[in-house]
Amino acid sequence: MSGAEGSYYVPEETRQPALLAVGLAATLFGFALSLHGNSAGSMIMMAGGAVAAVTIWMWMAHVIRESEAGLNSAQMDRTYRIGMGWFIFSEVMFFAAFFGALFYVRVLVLPWLAGEGNNAMTHQLLWPLFEGLWSPTWIPSTEGFVAATGTVGAWGVPAINTALLLTSGATLTWAHWGLFKKSRVQLITGLALTVALGCVFMVLQVQEYGHAMEHLSLTFNSGIYGSLFYLMTGFHGAHVTLGVLMLTVILVRSIMGHFTPEHHFAFEGVAWYWHFVDVVWLILFVFIYWV
Template identity: 50%
Template sequence: MSSQHGNAPYYFIPGPSRWPVLAGASLLLTMAGAAAWVNSVSWGPVANIAGILALLVVLYRWFGDAIRESEGGLYSNRIDVSYRWSMSWFIFSEVMFFAGFFGALFYARTITLPDLASLDYKILWPDFTGQWGNTPAGTIQPFTKMGPFPIPTINTALLLTSGVTLTIAHHALRAGQRSKTAFWLFATIVLGAVFMGFQAFEYIHAYTELNLKLTSGIYGSTFFMLTGFHGFHVTMGAIMLAVVLVRVLKGHFTPEHHFAFEGAAWYWHFVDVVWLGLYVVVYWL
């Protein structure tokens, strides 16, 4: 948020905008392309990538409008409160999003597998034990489960460290130490990028050495959906922090008014917490 609150209107209402409908269309194209891609439809990859690129362009232009309004002194403290509530509800929706995937994982592991290993199914799959990662013979290609060492543990340390560096940057901004803020914010972004690099390497290892794929039964689908969507959120969080870093370098924000920084920090800490849940449930249990 800008520091120019003195002459701001009582409550700023922006004019009609094309960005919401364009963002919705971009997301629709992205998900349609993803659905087609996993079903081996030829136009799926192109549509998915085009949708992602279109969404990035829309977000860039949309955020640019909001930044110009903020720096133009149009945002009062009432707008600040609105942004805080909006970001809070957005993060809550993300909590529910991941809760759905964690719920699917719980249902599969604690209800479905024991039922399939019961006496009722012994005729169909006599050797099936119902253990997580074990599949009935002849149903899918054999694979090896992903363990917690070394990459997942390294990634856990990276994200936890990034939470610390981001907190240091926030305290520096509140103290008016802009150079220190920029340094530690940049360090946070680098840690996030290294995290994504390790995750990409982990996926290559899973496909080439463990034969663990998205088609590897319920284990493979839940593993890649949970970790993949989390990786997407890390990427989006890093982009948000990068935008904030550019604004810090341009002289935006004051020690009293910097919600853009705080909102991105809230999101990053949320991503950290989700990863801790993934690290325990997906890799250890």
């Protein structure tokens, strides 16, 4: 009774969720073991990761087959859209935790450490030389932390990366237009360009990290600047990677002839995700690199 308005597709029993849960748990459990020098840890982590990856692949393949078989009603399509929208909201809140930390540190913590407010004595007693600057070259105490020799400027690679991501948003929308006017060529070209731009972004980002580590000695260990810089841009990079993977899936599916102007939730879901990653980058660019 699929497809009929007012009815709903209830799937058969499925093995994948339990497998995926075990795979994810094994991945993290193995990671925790390996952090503490347990030799079995990395094995468990890789095995768990492999199980999770294969399961996700099978699960997605199954869902795509169902979609191509026309099992998805309009109601199901709405469910997917609602789900994706709220998933992206959860991602927004994940980044919000880090942006919250960034602003809290820059607006309050650093001035306080430099003696602002009622913290004059703290400043005098603990680290009287610290001036409260937002820079990895100045750390309150070098005990346990290694200061870097410089910061990553905004107007080199990061500015190019900003242009790349903004362009990729445009090519993706152009691909979407191609889908609407049934031009497979435009759809595929647009998606391929988007994937390529995403890949170039990642390559440049990796090079930038290499530069920062080698020439600026900027690491995780360079105090709060290094911590926020690497975790925030790193998580963003991880999201770009996931985005590129999803875009690649969409690209391959477009080449295989999937998606119609009326029925292409997967394309839109990935597009929303990609634009979200784009917006996060813009805020990162302003508050991590620029000001």
